[in-house]
Amino acid sequence: QLEPEGFLATEEGVNSLLNAAFAEGYINGYEGKNRVMLENWSTDIEWETDGAENRTASQVTNFTLDASLDWLFGTMWLRPYRAIRNANLLLDNIDKATISDEDKAVYVAEARFIRVLSYVHLYSWFGSVPLRTSSNDPLELPRAEDAVLRQFIADELLAVAKVLPDPGSEKNYGRPNKGAAMALLCKFYLNTKQWQKAADQAQALIDLNLYSLYANYENLFKVENERNSEFILVNPQSPQGAGMNYMNGAFPPGFASDPRTGLTMRSNWANWAAQYRLYDTFYNSFDDDDNRRNLILTRYINTQGATVSLLNNNNTRSFKYWPDANAIGNEHGNDMSEIRYADILLSRAEALNELNGPNQESIDLVNQIRQRAGLGAKPLTIGQFSSKEDFREHLLKERGWEFYAEVGIRREDLIRMDRFIASAHERGKTNAQDYHRFFPIPQAALDADPSLAQNEGY
Amino acid sequence: YGQQITIKLKDASVEEMLKVVRQQTGYNLLYSPQIISKGHRFDIDVEHAPLQEVLDHVFEKQPLAYTISGKTIILKEKPAPAITSVTEQQHLEGQVVDEHGVALEGATVLLKNTTIATQTDSKGIFRLQVPNQQRITVLIVRSVGYVSQEIPVSGTEKVKVVLKEEQTSLNQVVVIGYGTQKKSDITGSVSSIKSSDFNKGTNTTFDQMISGKASGVQIIQNSAEPGGGVSVRIRGASSINAGSSPLYVIDGLPIDNAPAVTGGGANFDAPRVPRNPLAALNPADIESIEILKDASATAIYGARGANGVVIVTTKKGKEGATQVSYNASTGLQQVAHKIDLLTTSEYKDVLNGIIDAGGGAETYRIGDDLSTTDWQDEVFRKAIIQNHALSLSGGNNKTKFYTSFNYFDQQGVVKSTGFKRYSAKLNLSTAVTDKLETGVSLNVSYTRDDYAPGGFGINAESGTIYSMLNFDPTLALRDANGVYTLSPFLDMDNPLALLEGANALANTYRTFGTAYAKYQLLPGLSAKINLGGDFSNQKRDVYVSRITRVGGPLGGSASILQGTLSNYLVEGTLNYDRQWNEHTVSAVLGATTQRFITDNTNQNARNFPSDLTGTYNTGLGDQSTYRLGSERRTNRLQSYLGRINYTFKDKYLLTGSFRMDGSSRFGTNNKFGYFPSFALGWKLHQETFMQGATAISNLKPRLSWGQTGNQEIGDYAAITTFSTGPSAILDDQLVTTTQPARIANPDLKWETTEQFNIGVDFGLFNERISGTIDYFQKKTFNMLLDLPIPTTTGFTSILSNVGSIRNTGWDFGITTQNLIGDFAWTTNINLSTLHNNVLNLGGIGQIITGDAGQTNQVFIIREGLPVYSFYGYQIDGIWQTDDDFSVTRDPVAPGDIKYHDSNGDGVVNADDRTILGNSFPKLTWSLGNNFSYKNWQLSVFLEGVEGIKMLNNNLVDAYFPVQFRRNRFAEPYLNRWTPEHPSDKYPSFVNPTGQGSKLVNSYTVEDASYLRLRTLTLAYNLPLNKKYMRNLGVSLTAENLFTISDYSGFDPTVNPNGGAFNRIDFNAYPMAKTFILGVSVDF
Structure with missing residues (x-):
């Protein structure tokens, strides 16, 4: 254990503290998986059975969750606030450290990025939350005004995007870059329905000419291709202890091999009790030619040599994060993208539609995505969409096909397009009510802070 | 009292001996030269002997007697021996001491088979008056905290009784x-x-x-x-x-x-x-x-x-x-x-029965050709x-x-x-x-x-x-x-x-x-x-x-x-x-x-x-x-x-x-x-x-x-220190990090x-x-x-x-x-x-705390309750087929556990938890x-x-089994709810986790x-x-x-x-x- 004063006066100390902010701010490992599942299990694509996780999943899927839900506190609340704490501590002390001004500026921007990333997450999950920007802020801090937090997020992202290095020129792969800040801002504008700003920000990213769609969707998520031109904001994973955990629940019981691809179970992969399943309605909504559907497992050969079909039982599996041959137990190395270039293209398409209704630019943007999905022969045309709502509905579907099982996207899409509760009701989840668009503030956080009020409805 | 002395003298006078005693014990001596000169010379060789024992031994053969008062030894001439045989009463004299030679006051001395008794004085001395016609055979000596003794006596010579401390808790x-004390x-x-x-x-x-x-x-x-x-x-x-x-x-x-x-x-x-x-x-x-x-x-x-x-x-x-x-x-x-677990045949019947009731996938059905392994016996x-x-x-x-x-x-x-x-x-x-x-x-x-x-x-x-x-x-x-x-x-x-x-x-x-x-x-x-x-x-x-x-x-x-x-x-x-x-x-x-x-x-x-x-x-x-x-x-x-x-x-x-x-x-x-x-x-x-x-x-x-x-x-709890944080991943490698371990509290x-x-x-x-x-x-x-x-x-x-x-x-x-x-x-x-x-x-x-495996939020700490009170759901019984299901919005079916809806809002959630003991x-x-x-x-x-x-x-x-094919405690499963045999104690286990995480x-x-x-x-x-x-x-x-x-x-x-x-x-x-x-x- 080290004393703080001397430690933060050195570049090594500052860097080590910043790394702790990265470690808390980006998702990885079991907790990272928890976050993805908590968000995805309330959507129209994924659900879960079996394993101890079902005790949590059944509450999320059935909209019976309350403030005691165990994964909320550590993963969704404490982690971002620890990232914020570490970033604030760095920002409060960096002036005393002997670091060149140039490097200092980057450290500051990186710390501010990880801090604002955490606020973007918190805002999406819980609504407006206490805004802590210095380690000297009072212990008790009420929720910030919604407008104040929004403004803070936008200002911070705009500011750090000017300082952060271009993608590829970061000191290490995994540190924030300019593109990540711009993409996060674009998505924040989109999710807060600031359509023009979202469209502009997307265009700015496109104009950087640094990103492009990766040619082969099926290979995009494989560990060997994780450094690519499409991933913009990435949660790095490592098999050495903080890896991608999704596959452990995606493997069906007794999985031995996939007859289609020849993928064969390895002894270094874990196959959990928990079963991460996709709804048949979702699987069946794909066009037969859509190669994005290929990353969904529909049948397999089990350890007893029998071929088991997963169809028609809401039991298909996302094998998007194709298992890592070098995985160690639960941990696979596949980095988990949070925002990729396809999302930026579709975001601009959506923002323009919200502003102007169906328009050719939006159609073209979507067709870029469809082209890559093997649907080049089936492009969209503007004539297919009679209204803004009509095109929005298609965008929701298109986004589902493109981004299923990815980090955070589906829940935000459904909420933004006002389909979150309605689609739950369509699935028979009659407990779903408007207030479920936010998660409850975890009970332990409420118990510890009299100034914090629970989200309405919980 | 209770001091031990070591003396080795040849042909010594009483005075010489007493001076050695004074050196070793710090006791004062009080006697007149006339009296002490009447003493005889004698040899003495004792090692670590109790003072009183030594003195008794020495003075027995001397025309002198001693008494101890406080820390002073006083010498007197011995009185002429009394002639007891001619008196109407016999006088029996003696002293009662403990193992360390310390006089015991208040000890009872009783002539056996009679009511003739007396108590010792502050010097442990007793004097028993016995009618002449009474034969003196056995004395019983008692004192609280000491083992009673029966002393055979013959004639009227002076008796000395040493009582052993009783090994009761009292004198342990x-x-x-940093010391010892008598209990x-x-x-x-x-x-x-x-x-x-x-x-x-x-x-x-x-x-x-x-x-x-x-x-x-x-x-x-x-x-x-x-x-x-x-x-x-x-x-x-x-x-x-x-x-x-x-x-x-x-x-x-x-x-x-x-x-x-x-x-x-x-x-x-x-x-x-x-x-x-x-x-x-x-x-x-x-x-x-x-x-x-x-x-x-x-x-x-x-x-x-x-x-x-x-x-x-x-x-x-x-x-x-x-x-x-x-x-x-x-x-x-x-x-x-x-622990009474399901045996192979019970396991097959129960699990297949649950699958029949819709509580498990067909994949999990148990076929024939089974081993019968009692894993407890193997371990x-x-x-x-x-x-x-x-x-x-x-x-x-x-x-x-x-x-x-x-x-x-x-x-x-x-x-x-x-x-x-x-x-x-x-x-x-x-x-x-x-x-x-x-x-x-x-x-x-x-x-x-x-x-x-x-x-x-x-x-x-x-x-x-x-x-x-x-x-x-x-x-x-x-x-x-x-x-x-x-x-x-x-x-x-x-x-x-x-x-x-x-x-x-x-x-x-x-x-x-x-x-x-x-x-x-x-x-x-x-x-x-x-x-x-x-x-x-x-x-x-x-x-x-x-x-x-x-x-x-x-x-x-x-x-x-x-x-x-x-x-x-x-x-x-x-x-x-x-x-x-x-x-x-x-x-x-x-x-x-x-x-x-x-x-x-x-x-x-x-x-x-x-x-x-x-x-x-x-x-x-x-x-x-x-x-x-x-x-x-x-x-x-x-x-x-x-x-x-x-x-x-x-x-x-x-x-x-x-x-x-x-x-x-x-x-x-x-x-x-x-x-x-x-x-x-x-x-x-x-x-x-x-x-x-x-x-x-x-x-x-x-x-x-x-x-x-x-x-x-623990150490360092009062100060802020930086300790190892979670690992960051940079360039695809785990990187160790440091973050503050706690907020300092100088008070x-x-x-x-x-x-x-x-x-x-x-x-x-x-x-x-x-x-x-x-x-x-x-x-x-x-x-x-x-x-x-x-x-x-x-x-x-x-x-x-x-x-x-x-x-x-x-x-x-x-x-x-x-x-x-x-x-x-x-x-x-x-x-x-x-x-x-x-x-x-x-x-x-x-404060809600405590975890084990995947169970968490086990205890509550709240004012007015014992610390670490169990906090969870009260079970009222089992949902039965003819129950009124309109009272709940929870996804429940007959055979599911009926949790108590404390606040009656139609939903059983964390707000319905109650104290379950400690x-x-x-x-x-x-x-x-x-x-x-x-x-x-x-x-x-x-x-x-x-x-x-x-x-x-x-x-x-x-x-709440984590996986279907796990073995389970036998009692709840052998008596589980089925439509034919509805239990009000044990659920059907068809959808055990359907009501979420109500593990406590x-x-x-x-x-x-x-x-x-x-x-x-x-x-x-x-x-x-x-x-x-x-x-x-x-x-x-x-x-x-x-x-x-x-x-x-x-x-x-x-x-x-x-x-x-x-x-x-x-x-x-x-x-x-x-x-x-x-x-x-x-x-």
């Missing part, structure tokens, strides 16, 4: 902090357990020997594994976040009872609670254990006294011929109680215990020694577990001069713990017990290739693969002891310097081989954890004892300092060319997998202490003590704590007005008050426990019935609490001195001698009650009966607890009350010619013969969660039933 010497003079609440009263049987560590023997003391077996940890709690839990374990003091050395190595090694499911560090001491070396319970007794230990103090005193040599004792025992253990074994203890002791008038050797080997009832100890002990003291004494007490031991994985791990990361309880009974041990079977439907390793492939071995070397020098500065005043040290070194080797599911893909995983725990003590004390007229004073004043140093290193490597090298050469592992760590911590205590015991007229007792403790653990603003105590005692039975109440042999009300502290918060200090105790010691019918009753109220304030702070700070809590907690209770201890004589029967009863209440939580409404026993009791007839002895020891709850987390897994409920929080026949011992001492062998005894002991309890796990007494009052049973190591045959030989 009791060890208290009759004690003002505080102290339980003293002598070696003869220890529990017989398998006592790996000494704490098991005193289980049930002292009221107000809870001894909870955290793990029944050989060498497993034990929680000892004295008078409840006085803290939430600081430690609750008592302070252990072994021969004057306060022991750091932390394990040298914490953490269990990578990929190994280590038990949650560390192993027992006290295993280093051979229990056979212990002479007595004193448990200091109230503040008057513990305040002398200041900031470490709040949880009570356990003082261990080891055996010392005695003057005389060398005594050799050898004890050997061997025993057989077997699991006392297996358990009959296990052997062996113990050999050899001791030699003896000494002369200057030097005394006790030395012993011990070999103890206990196999565990779970295969591949066990504990071994090799220890040696030396206690040595020598009188260098008349005034200077030095001595050492040294304990050296090597212990070896072999243990199987068995912590709170789950699924693929679980240990043997979890896997054993959950593994599929239809599978064979091994598959066709001879490999341990795995199930495609279970994310879990084969229990036997874990036993064979996951190995942990801890080798611990521990040396502790003290060396002292005591110097008599003045009569009554002595100074003592005591130096002590405790050095414990442990190396733990953990290897998880390829045959395990976890170890296979890793290519083996080797961890080596090494730790050194050391502390040293320097202390100086002054002792003062003085008696004058009716005042007795005993005082101690001292200064002491102790420094503690903890050093740890650990390493892990994976992917070895072969499993054969194990942990012998971690360098063979894949370099990219190397993980290293180390830690060093220190803390220091500096203290000043004082105590005075004052007795007036041997009736009124007063004790006051004070300690000032400085600790490096506390904040800069609060380095020193002050801990006072006072106590009063009144020997009511000594009062003249009580003399009539002859039935009452002892009655001593006591009253005490004091403050003690608790500093067990942090000890918590204070104020204890008030009122009690009475009593004895009836000449101590045939004796006992102690105490009522205590123990209130902790400035409680060390991880006070929750707004979590938006990134911290969850700050260790603060807030809040208050109270423990109250009654302690009863009663001993009755029902029968004495050839057939003797003694009964010991201990009863304690305990009530705990959180008074103040520093403004925080509640782990504070309402009543703890024990009943010991000892019978002896001639050379035979039988002892029967029963113990029990009433009104206590424990979360059975294995039962949680049975009610009124079913899984079980009543852990029990009654147990803990030990049954039959012993026989062979009648011997005592010339060559003093004693030869054989004994047969049975432990845990039966337990009566409603608890459904292995045993209601275990607590793998650690701590005593937040009990969670998960994957507990099963309790054993043991039979031991022992032989003891003394030469």
